[in-house]
Amino acid sequence: MSYQHILVAVDGSPTSDHAVAQAAALARATGGRIRLLNVMDPLAHISGFERPEVYSQEVLPRLRKAGEALLQQASARVKQEGVAVDTVLIENLNARVAQLVVEHASAWGADLIVLGTHGRRGLERVLMGSDAEQIARTSPVPVLLVRLPAGAAPHIA
Template identity: 50%
Template sequence: MASIHQLLVPVDGSPTSTKALDAAIELARLNGAHVRLFHVIDELDHVNGFETPKAYREDLLPLMRAGGERMLAQMRRRVTDQGLMCDSVLVESGTGRVCEQVAEEARLAHADMIVLGSHGRRGLARMLMGSDAEQIVRHAPVPVLVVKG
């Protein structure tokens, strides 16, 4: 089995992504690996059609960026408090789907594995809500550990 030196952990601040982070911390501890947290400000999750483009750019986007930075800082502390090395990347979704951005970050970071949480939706809920985890698994250039919430 290949060694694990770099873990990429896509996070969104949910209990499910926190559970995945805990699994990544354990893997990092066992392998002496570095943890990179990755958060995408997914604009489509917040656009409702009522904001003007100017209000979105000047009001909503800075709030989403600040919230993402706070969340990443808290999660970095969770990792470094365990004596592990950790950094983080925050990106705005812009063009491309979240799954593509995670795959690209895995390549750029030379990740050996992606660790992510999944809500485990099935049936109608999965059809309506989609599955980011499933799409990340499909696009990932490295093995993926999916931690069910």
């Protein structure tokens, strides 16, 4: 299969950065293009005590700016590899991140979804949930889960 439309969900983590690098190498080999997707999750960054005007005038713009910066950094790395790339920032209002990624992949016509994964197991995975696992289960297209190479030290942001 020749992957021409590769969707990469990015969140700024080391595993996400590694997934971008792997997707860029794959796209370069197949002559494909990449769409970088960041799902902005405002509800994960508020306490519930913010006044509505503070939320709309301070919290949301700050999150949008951070999401756009993340996408631009990843986009620059892909362009350095000579791969066509575009970016999409989605604001999550009330859905699971996994659902939004799968819906976007279908709407865009992705041939492949590439995700970084932390490889959590057991109780840690149960407690934290796994968007990567949910995407892999529900995606209509193949999903490539990318982990950091053995011995790679994840940086703490």
